[in-house]
Amino acid sequence: MAGYFEKEWTLNFTQCYANGQLKYSELNNILQITASEHAVILGFGARTMLKHKQSWVLSRMLIQIKRLPRFEQTLTIRTWIQDFSGSRSTRNFEVILGEHVVATASSLWAVFNVEARKAEALAVSTEHAVILPDMHSTPRPVQRIDGLCDFQKLKDYQVVLSDLDIAGHANNVKYMDWCFDALDPKYVLSQQITEIEMNFLRELTYGNQVSIHKGVGAHGSDTYNISRNEKIHFLMHVANKQA
Template identity: 65%
Template sequence: MNKMEEGIFEKEWKLNFTQCYPNGQLKYSELDNILQVSASEHADILGFGTKAILRTKQSWVLSRMLIEIEKLPIFEQTITVRTWIQDFSGSRSTRNFEVLFGQRRLVAATSLWAVFNIEARRAETLIASTDHVIPHPDRIMTSRTAERIDGNVAFNKIRDYQVVLSDLDIVNHANNVKYMDWCFDALDPKEVLSGKIKTVEMNFLRELSYGNQVAINEARIDDQNAIYSITRGERPHFLMQLTKKA
C-alpha cells in the first residue's frame, strides 16, 4: 500500500527471502535499494521521476547518503518507508527517509541527489517544474547531514572487480547499490552478519561502466570505524564509511 499526504510519501514493503542474509536480516544493499525505489516512486507521482525526465535526457543520480540503523528489519516483516523532500535547489535535492516497523523507527536516512544529463554525462538544472513540491525543511530524522568522507587515508586493497552486465541499470552505468554489494562482499561475513553496524555513509563520486576494472580498498580507522573505497586506476569512484556500535 502506498500513501501520499502533504508531500510525504509512504510505501509498505514485505521483505522476501531474496532481500535477506542467511540470518534473516535485511541486506544493507537491499535497504539502500528499498529507500531509493521508494524515492523514485515518490518522484514519479510528483512528475519528475526517472521515466518522465529521461524524455529530456536527464536522470537523478545519488551523490551522498547517510543511513543510521537502530535495528535491521528481518525476513517477512512488513515495513513502512516514509520519504519526503527537505529542499530543492534546481540541480540538487536533499531527501530524507524513515523506516518503521509498526510504530518503531528502525532506520533513519538522508540523501543528496543531483540531476544528470545522460548524454553530456554531467550535472545540470532539472528541466521539469517543481513549483508544486511541498518541501519539509525542518523534518530531519538523522543526527547530522550526509557529509564528504575524507578519503585521504591509507587504504589496503582487498579485492579486484570487473563491472559486469548485471551491475548496469537503465542509465547504462553501474547502479550505486552495486557499489555497496561489492564492498560488503569483500568483508568477513561474520562482521556483516553481526548486526553491529550503526551507520553507513556513502559518497558517489564518479560513474562506472561495463567492463571497468576496479579495486575495492579498506582503511581501518579504529575499532568502530572503517572506510572503503572503489578506485579505477588512481581515481576514487566511491567512498563508504561504516561505524559500529560501541
C-alpha cells in the same frame, strides 16, 4: 500529511542474508525505489526526466540503523523532500517497523544529463512539490567523506552486465555489495553496524576494472573505497556499535 510519501514493503528471501536480516544494500535499494515512486507522483519521475535527457543520480547517502528488519516482516518507508536547489535535492527517509522507527536516512541527489554525462539544472517544474525544510531525519546532514587515510586493497573486481541499470552504468547499490562481499561474512551478519555513509563520485560502466580498499579508522569505524586507475569512484564510511 502533505509532503510525505509512504510505501509498504514485505521482505522476501532475495532481500535478506542467510540469517534472515535485511541486506544493507537492499535497504539502500528500497529507499531509492520508494523515492523514485514519489518522484513519479510529483511529476519528475524517470520517464519524465528522460524526455529531457535527464536522470536523478544519488550523490550521497547517510543511513543510521537501530536494528534491521527481517524476512517476511512488513515495514513502511516514509520519505519527503527537504530541499531543492538548482541541480540538487535533499531527500529524507524513515524506516518504520510496527510503531517504531528502526532506521533513518538522508540523501543528496543530482540531476544528471544522460547524454552529456554531467550535472545540470532540473528541466521539470517543481512548483507543485511540497518541500519540508525543517524536517530532518538524521542528527546531522549527509556529508563529504574524508578519503585521506591509509588504504589496503581487499580485492579486484570487473564490472559485469548484471551490475548495470537503465542508465547504462553500474547501479550504486552494487558498490555496497562489492565492498561487503569483500569482508568477513561474520562481521557483516553481526548486526554491529549502526551507520553507513556513502559518497558516489564517479560512474562505472561495463568491463571497468576496479579495486576495493579498506582503511581502518579510530573507535571502530572503517572507510572503504572503490578505485579505478588510481581515481576514487566511491567512498563508504561504516560505524560500529563499539564506536
